[in-house]
Amino acid sequence: MAVDDPGRSYSHPLFDTLERFPGLDLATTTADKLLNWGARNSLWIFPMATSCCGIEFMASAASRVDFDRMGSFTRATPRQADVMVVAGTITVKMAPRVKRLWDQMPEPKWCVAMGSCAISGDFYRDIYSVIPGIDTVIPVDVYVPGCPPNPEALMAGLLVLQEKIALKTAGLKTVPAGRPETAKMISPRIKRVGHPDRMPEIDAAQCAQAMSLDLTEPPDLLAAFTAAQAAAKAAREAAEAAAADAAAADEKGGEA
């Protein structure tokens, strides 16, 4: 009974209507199946194509591979799409836009990370301006590895996504794939936006600068950085002083 599943990840007005009537369990189940069947076989794609993988995405949409055959169709606006295919490197400047576009997509929605850049940042992951994988910003359902993945690989990824949706209809939980063990990803040396070790003031200033249209008065990054450094230093000193005090108190206690 998928409709009774409190952990389901999407909602539809139809479900809520039917659920209120006792005795209509059969109807709700069927509607769920029907909707999932429909969703599964008409995955309309919103291409978040930023770079080279976008060209292979175009090749997948073009004559030879043509994923129209599976009911997948490219839409240029997020409002009409079910799947976001993130194809290409996502930079710090682009990430807030990707998040906003993702938020604009109606539920139910899925995300496919196409190519190593979208999966992990690829060899750019240590660069100051690139985020290490789109899954740091939005949830990802299917990872399609490759640099770039062949069109056939993208097709396989879409088939996996269809399977995943079908499993959900059957009431089975899919286990999130996560990053493959074998890939032995090296975590980035430079901490990225949102990492607890980073200074939130700088992140905020960076994002503000990226989002700002006003080029005449950009936010003062240096001031933010200096302030953040001073705050961090003060916090560290306070912590050290507290630790020293505690140690001294301990010693006193021990002596007594």
Next chain:
Amino acid sequence: MAVKANIDSGRWGDPYLDLSTYTADADLMELNMGPQHPSTHGVFRVVLWLDGETIVKAVPHPGYLHRGVEKLCEKLTYVQITPIVDKNDYVAPMLNEQAVNMAVEQLMGIEVPRRARWLRTLLAELQRVASHLLWLGTFGIDLGGALGGGTSLFMYCFRERELIMDLFEGLTGSRFHYNTHTVGGNRHDVPAGWAEQVKQVLTFIERHIDEYVAVLDHPIFEQRTMNVGVIDAELALGLGLTGPVLRASGVDHDLRRDAPYHAYDEIDFKVPIAHGGDCYARYEVRVAEMRESIRMARDLIDGLPEGPLVGARPIKTPVQVKIKSGQAYVALETPRGELGTYVIAGGDNRNASPYRFKIRPPSLHSVSALPWVLPGHQVSDVVAILGSLDPIMGEVDR
């Protein structure tokens, strides 16, 4: 329109109008196009100020794909750089590889064998055809439904482009991002039967180019491209535009002929130019270039000389490529124009990395023409103009 008078502030003046000169009732509208827009060819943002439907001011905002490639390359060895620069101009990766390897060869004083030079020329020309096919297909989408349902031309062009991708896959094992060039020569030799396949593909494409021209010989296409986005020779030269955009403005300049590299001095070819400077002229130049490239590729595959693919001093391991000092600038004619690669030797990794690595992307210069070209046009012309400049954002932002 009162707006028009303001635009004419001089060719070399600031193209950005001072909006405060408008009266309050001018009623300008600010329109944000991109960074996610189906026809910005990647992630490009341009902010338009409109008076009704007419653009009075356009400010491009690149940088949404800044991947720090130049900085990254300073940390890598010369041999490791080749697969990285593939990703700059991702529609013509072959040319990027060639540029960086030629720069390193120049620094080390390595002679490339004749067969490798001919193979490089052949790959460059095939890549040019593939790139222009992709351009024509996406240009068809940009101009929209007027051309038989929007995606028809795209589908046709990609059918032919896939054939070239197959050729490259047969040669290098990869559809994209080939990493086939190396310091001193090429990595992959021509497999058996490849030459025949190349000739068949070329014949097929040549026949179909006539088809596209017939499809586009249409009054709607002409109305949407003729006298739209005119860049005259003076402006083009002043902005440093190169490639088909410059040649469409009537300037006869092509590095393949004017500063020959590879095997271009050994073969015969014509450089097509057009004089309109508008979108239609750029289309004409690119189509003519495709035909010329196909002819050249046929000559090249026929005349491919025998011999080794790597030089007398083969570079077997990356550690062998070490350069103490010196600098080199290499310029190639890519499908988009002059791709310059400037390398200063003597960096990290005990001289195995460059000290400074600079790329001069042709697309950045094309995009920089937008503030001059867009004002005075309608909103719907923006996609036609941007499409006809054929910028690749990976190259603009690096």
